[in-house]
Amino acid sequence: MPYLIILILSLSFISPAYAHDWHATQGDIIEVDLTSNTQIHKLTCMGKEWPFKKDNNGTIHGWIGVDLKQKEGNYPIQWVGVNAITTDHLSINKGKFRISRITVDKKMSSFDAAAIKRIHADQQAIKKTYAMNVDIFPLFTKASIPVEGIESTPFGAQRYVNGQAKSPHSGIDIAAPKGTAIKAPLAGKVLLVEDMFLNGTLIAIGHGQGLVTLYAHLSKTYVHMGDNVQAGQIIAEVGSTGRSTGAHLHWGVRFNHARINPRSLLSLSSKK
Numbered sequence: 001m002p003y004l005i006i007l008i009l010s011l012s013f014i015s016p017a018y019a020h021d022w023h024a025t026q027g028d029i030i031e032v033d034l035t036s037n038t039q040i041h042k043l044t045c046m047g048k049e050w051p052f053k054k055d056n057n058g059t060i061h062g063w064i065g066v067d068l069k070q071k072e073g074n075y076p077i078q079w080v081g082v083n084a085i086t087t088d089h090l091s092i093n094k095g096k097f098r099i100s101r102i103t104v105d106k107k108m109s110s111f112d113a114a115a116i117k118r119i120h121a122d123q124q125a126i127k128k129t130y131a132m133n134v135d136i137f138p139l140f141t142k143a144s145i146p147v148e149g150i151e152s153t154p155f156g157a158q159r160y161v162n163g164q165a166k167s168p169h170s171g172i173d174i175a176a177p178k179g180t181a182i183k184a185p186l187a188g189k190v191l192l193v194e195d196m197f198l199n200g201t202l203i204a205i206g207h208g209q210g211l212v213t214l215y216a217h218l219s220k221t222y223v224h225m226g227d228n229v230q231a232g233q234i235i236a237e238v239g240s241t242g243r244s245t246g247a248h249l250h251w252g253v254r255f256n257h258a259r260i261n262p263r264s265l266l267s268l269s270s271k272k
């Protein structure tokens with residue numbers, strides 16, 4: 001019997017000491033760390049490259065975004081060095097998202113050809129911002145909530161209209177009185193200010209490294225395309241423009257195209 005215990009103990013030592021198991025839920029942005037003397041030049045996971053930065057103590061911090069619909073399961077995280085690749089593991093759990101079913105008059109749930117064309121053009125304009133280059137790196141600093149209020153629709157909520165699945169809610173809705181100031185959660189650059197069919201007046205801010213935040217249904221805007229904004233700077237006011245039933249901010253976060261729960265961005269710890 002003692003031999004068996006020794007065998008089990010030695011087997012557990014064979015597995016490489018550097019392999020970390022990281023856990024995330026659909027919609028999370030997570031920080032992963034690596035302590036290594038190797039020069040890392042690429043961090044990959046789920047077929048994408050992710051930003052990373054070495055701190056003053058020599059620890060490398062990386063950030064990975066898990067899309068709302070990323071299939072649950074295990075994915076390798078690869079820290080690619082000059083001569084070696086360190087592989088960690090990322091286990092992704094299914095998110096618990098609210099489901100709501102509503103029945104509406106057919107006229108209310110369908111759009112005419114002109115509206116569909118406009119909705120598509122709006123989506124393309126937003127999508128373009130996800131790939132825009134912004135040369136800053138704010139992920140070491142803590143993000144703050146753009147507006148205080150009651151969360152009326154959570155992230156990931158899946159709506160079925162007349163039994164048909166609509167796209168899941170890709171942000172959070174924060175109900176607040178019309179005119180409430182909206183502040184930039186992190187420093188960034190204004191990539192888009194536009195009036196849209198469904199989103200109403202929308203602002204997109206790029207924070208560098210593929211991190212983009214979106215603000216919809218605004219009543220008033222204080223910034224223009226190309227402006228640099230500071231964390232905490234007032235960028236707009238809450239409104240109910242576009243398809244909206246009351247004053248609220250729809251706040252969306254994209255990271256490397258992945259749909260991220262804004263709450264996850266707020267809970268990222270500040271490390272320098």
Ligand SMILES: [Zn+2]
Binds near residue numbers: 173
């Ligand atoms: Zn919303």
